[in-house]
Amino acid sequence: MSGSDADGTGNGKRPNEQLGSWFVRSGWSKGELARQVNRRARQIGAHHISTDTSRVRRWLDGEQPREPIPRILSELFSERFGTVVAVEDLGLRTAHQSPSVSGVDLPWAGHQTVALLSEFSRSDLMLARRGFLGTSLALSAGPALIEPMQRWLVPTPPSGPGPADSAGVRRPSRLSRPELDLLESTTAMFRQWDAQCGGGLRRKAVVGQLHEVTDLLQEPQPAAVSRRLFTCAAELAELAGWMSYDVGLQPTAQKYFVLALHAAKEAGDKPLGSYILSSMSRQMIHLGRPDDALELIHLAQYGSRECATPRTQAMLYAMEARAYANMGQPSKTKRAVRMAEDTFADALETREPEPDWIRFFSEAELNGENAHSYRDLAYVAGRSPMYASLAEPVMERAVDLFSEDDEHQRSYALNLVGMATVHLLKREPEQSTRLAEQALHIARRVRSERVNTRLRKTVDTAARDFGDVPEVAHLTDLITAQLPETAEAV
Numbered sequence: 001m002s003g004s005d006a007d008g009t010g011n012g013k014r015p016n017e018q019l020g021s022w023f024v025r026s027g028w029s030k031g032e033l034a035r036q037v038n039r040r041a042r043q044i045g046a047h048h049i050s051t052d053t054s055r056v057r058r059w060l061d062g063e064q065p066r067e068p069i070p071r072i073l074s075e076l077f078s079e080r081f082g083t084v085v086a087v088e089d090l091g092l093r094t095a096h097q098s099p100s101v102s103g104v105d106l107p108w109a110g111h112q113t114v115a116l117l118s119e120f121s122r123s124d125l126m127l128a129r130r131g132f133l134g135t136s137l138a139l140s141a142g143p144a145l146i147e148p149m150q151r152w153l154v155p156t157p158p159s160g161p162g163p164a165d166s167a168g169v170r171r172p173s174r175l176s177r178p179e180l181d182l183l184e185s186t187t188a189m190f191r192q193w194d195a196q197c198g199g200g201l202r203r204k205a206v207v208g209q210l211h212e213v214t215d216l217l218q219e220p221q222p223a224a225v226s227r228r229l230f231t232c233a234a235e236l237a238e239l240a241g242w243m244s245y246d247v248g249l250q251p252t253a254q255k256y257f258v259l260a261l262h263a264a265k266e267a268g269d270k271p272l273g274s275y276i277l278s279s280m281s282r283q284m285i286h287l288g289r290p291d292d293a294l295e296l297i298h299l300a301q302y303g304s305r306e307c308a309t310p311r312t313q314a315m316l317y318a319m320e321a322r323a324y325a326n327m328g329q330p331s332k333t334k335r336a337v338r339m340a341e342d343t344f345a346d347a348l349e350t351r352e353p354e355p356d357w358i359r360f361f362s363e364a365e366l367n368g369e370n371a372h373s374y375r376d377l378a379y380v381a382g383r384s385p386m387y388a389s390l391a392e393p394v395m396e397r398a399v400d401l402f403s404e405d406d407e408h409q410r411s412y413a414l415n416l417v418g419m420a421t422v423h424l425l426k427r428e429p430e431q432s433t434r435l436a437e438q439a440l441h442i443a444r445r446v447r448s449e450r451v452n453t454r455l456r457k458t459v460d461t462a463a464r465d466f467g468d469v470p471e472v473a474h475l476t477d478l479i480t481a482q483l484p485e486t487a488e489a490v
Contacts, residue, residue, distance in 0.1 A: 014062050015060060015061055015062055016059065016060055016061070016062050016090075016091040016092075017091065018089065018090055018091030019059060019060060019073075019090045019091050019092065020060050022077050022081075022085065022089070022090060023060060025081075026077065026080050026081075028080075030053040030056040030057060030060075031053050031056075033056050033076075034051045034052050034053055034055065034056050036076050037049065037051045037056075037069065037072050037073070037076070038050065038051050040072045040075065040076060040248070041068065041072060043247065043248055043249075043449065046068050049068070049069070051069075064092060064093055065092070070087045070090070070092040070093070071087065071138070071251070073087075073090055073092065074086060074087045074089075074090065074092075074138070074139075075139075075248075075250055075251075077090065078139070078250075078287060078288075079287075081288070084139050084141040084142075084287060084288075084289065086138065086139075087138065103138075103140060103144075104140045104144070104145055104148050104149070104254065104255070104258045105144075105147075105148040106148070106258065106259075106262060108151055108152075108154070108156050108262060108265060109156065110230075110266045113259065113262040113263055113266055114214050114217045114218055114233075115218075116259060116262075117210065117214045117217075117233060117237060117259050117263065118211060118214040118215070118218065120255060120256075120259060121207050121208075121210045121211040121214065121240070122211055124207050124240075124252065125204065125207055125208060125211065138251055139250055139251050139254055139287070140254065141284070141287070141289050141292055142289075142292060145254075145292060146292060146295045146296070146299075148258075149258075149261065149277065149280075149296065149299060150299060152261055152265055152273055152277075152299070152303060153299070153302070153303050156265070175216060175221065175225060175229075180225065180228050180229075180232075183213065183229075183232050184228070184232055186209065187209070187232060187235050187236055187239070187356075188356045190202060190205065190206050190209070190236070190239055191235075191239055191356065191357065191360075192407060194206075194239065194242065194243055194246075194410075195360065195407050195408045195409070195410060195411070196406075196407055196408075196409055196410075196446075197409075197410075197445075197446060197447055198246060198247075198410050198446040198447035198448030198451065202243070203240065203243040203244065203247065206236055206239050206240045206243060207240050209236055210233060210236040210237055210240055213229060213232050213233045213236060214233060216229055217229050217230065217233060227266075227267050227268060228267075230263050230264075230266040230267035231263075231264070231267040231269055231272065233260075233263040234260045234261075234263035234264040234266075234267055234269065234272055234273075234276065235260075235272070235357060236260075237256045237257075237259050237260035237263055238256070238257060238260040238272075238275070238276045238279060238357070240256045241253045241254070241255075241256030241257040241260060241279060242279055244256060245279075245282075245283050245286070245450070246410075246448050246449065246450050247447070247448070247449045247450075248449040248450070248453070250283065250287065253283060254280070254283065257276055257279055257280045257283070258280075260276045261273055261276045261277065261280075264276055270303050270304045270307050270308070271304050271307055271308045271309065271312050271355070271358075272355070272357065273300070273303060273304065274300035274301070274303055274304035274308055274312065274316060275300075275312065275315075275357055275358065277296045277297065277299055277300035277303075278296075278297065278300055278315060278316060278319050280296050281293040281294075281296040281297045281300070281319050281323065282319065282322075284296065285322055285323060285326055286450075288326075290322075290323045290324075290325075290326035290327045291323075291327065293319070293322070293323040293326070294320065294323035294324065294327065297316055297319050297320045297323055298320075300316055301313075301316050301320070304316075309347065309352045309354050309358065310343050310344070310346040310347035310350060310352070311344065311347040311352075311354055311358050311361055312354075312358050312361075313343045314339075314340045314341075314343040314344035314346075314347060314361065314366065315340075315358065315361045315365075315369075317336050317337075317339040317340035317343055318336070318337070318340040318366060318369035318370060318373075319369070320336040320339075320340075321333050321334075321336035321337045321340060321369070321370060321373040322369060322372060322373050322376065324336055324373075325372075325373040325374070325376040325377045325380065326376050326380065327380075328377070328380040328381065330377055330381075330387075333373050333374075333377055336373075337370045337373055337374075340366060340369070340370060341366070341370070344361075344363070344366050360408065360411075362401070362405075362408075363401060364397075364398050364401030364402045364405060364408070364411070364415075365398075365408075365411065367394050367395070367397045367398035367401065368395070368398035368402070368411065368414070368415045368418065370394050371391045371392075371394035371395035371397075371398055371415075371418060371422075372391075372395075372418055374387050374388075374390040374391035374394065375387070375388065375391040375395070375418060375421060375422055375425070377390075378391065378422075378425050379425075383425055384425075385425065385426060388422050388425035388426050389426070391418075391422050392419075392422050392426070395415060395418055395419045395422055396419065398415045398418075399412070399415050399416060399419050399435075402415055409442055409445070409446055410442075410446050410448050410450075410451060412442060413439045413442040413443055413446060413448075413451045413455075414439075414450070414451060414454065416435050416436070416438050416439035416442070417435070417436065417439045417451070417454045417455055417458055419435045420432040420433070420435040420436040420439065420458050420462075421458055421461075423435065424458070424461055424462055424465065424466075427465075429462055429465070429466035429469045429471065429472050430469065430471050432458075432462055433462065433469075433471040433472055433474070433475045434471075436455060436458055436459060436462070436475055437475055437478065439451070439455055440455060440475075440478060440479065440482060440483060443455055443483060444482060444483070452483060455479070455483065456479065456483070459472075459475055459476055459479050462475070462476075463476050
């Protein structure tokens with residue numbers, strides 16, 4: 001199929017002024033936008049897409065492209081401007097979406113959660129093979145996201161009979177305790193692989209495992225077994241969302257996070273629900289929606305206030321600080337940072353038994369989050385050297401600790417890049433390039449589009465501000481030659 005047949009339909013009668021406005025403000029050339037579209041299309045498996053400058057010109061002239069182009073353009077402009085830019089905001093038509101695959105306002109009922117998890121994971125696996133992964137989804141933000149998530153806290157009546165019960169067929173459950181233990185340990189293993197290798201390497205395996213668990217949930221199970229299976233489904237769905245986020249599939253990630261929260265509610269696991277909400281909050285910060293991020297974190301804190309361990313509470317405070325920093329609120333940022341540090345110290349003293357999903361939140365992670373909060377404040381405050389100086393020793397501690405951690409290699413790379421940005425803020429390009437080059441060596445091993453994107457942006461900033469520095473010119477050449485253009489979403 002040729003590029004012109006693959007991604008567009010007949011010409012419009014008038015220029016698309018909405019798309020034109022976003023395009024002009026982006027600062028991209030037509031060629032650059034075409035390249036970005038092609039790169040994102042390959043990332044989501046839509047290898048039939050081949051866009052060029054003339055095709056972009058026709059879109060600006062009013063041609064309506066076929067899916068997945070509208071979704072790709074929405075994601076690209078959202079990332080460029082740090083806010084959600086919907087397909088409709090670009091003057092483009094979106095494909096019809098059924099309620100089961102679009103939006104986040106889903107019924108809070110056990111058997112429906114299982115059905116939706118099963119349908120979405122199956123569709124993900126099938127569509128990935130066909131090359132249209134994630135193209136039927138739209139990102140939700142603002143009240144459209146927050147209000148449905150608030151219903152996480154609303155008590156729900158017991159679920160009605162599931163499909164097997166209503167059909168009068170009750171097959172005996174053959175799921176033994178060792179089999180349940182194995183399911184849970186496999187989830188922990190997937191989480192470890194993600195930390196070591198990035199989201200691109202095992203995403204499809206996690207989605208497949210999630211689909212298998214939903215099959216078990218559609219069989220009659222004793223209540224205790226059902227709760228453990230819902231917990232397992234929630235953890236796998238969160239991990240599938242996290243891996244999707246890591247490779248740049250933002251609408252897919254959000255959908256998995258929402259379904260994970262539904263499953264956690266069915267399991268009666270409020271701390272796990274708060275962790276899922278923190279992942280959603282992190283995604284909103286990434287998308288330039290700190291107000292939404294803060295709402296999600298406050299919802300997580302309120303919902304788990306009586307049952308979360310100190311380590312989980314410390315993580316939530318650290319994410320609260322990130323949200324406040326991105327909103328440009330220094331005093332509230334510093335307060336949340338102090339609360340994160342104090343509560344983490346409590347965690348070290350009490351040594352409560354903790355679930356595997358919070359094990360990642362180490363002293364290194366605490367320092368990394370708090371340093372990024374100060375760094376983000378520096379950006380919001382007009383590249384303030386004062387906040388950059390606050391970030392430097394904390395980030396340096398995070399980098400030192402992660403350098404001794406073989407498991408969390410992606411976090412090590414992200415904090416090296418973070419430290420590089422701090423040196424750029426302090427106008428120290430030589431130190432910045434040294435750290436960025438270290439991150440590049442890890443990025444080549446870690447399948448993470450998030451790492452790649454942050455590294456490219458940091459080097460672009462260095463080249464813009466310090467292009468005449470030999471070390472910066474050398475690093476720019478290295479990035480071009482060595483960094484893969486995209487991490488495949490598999």
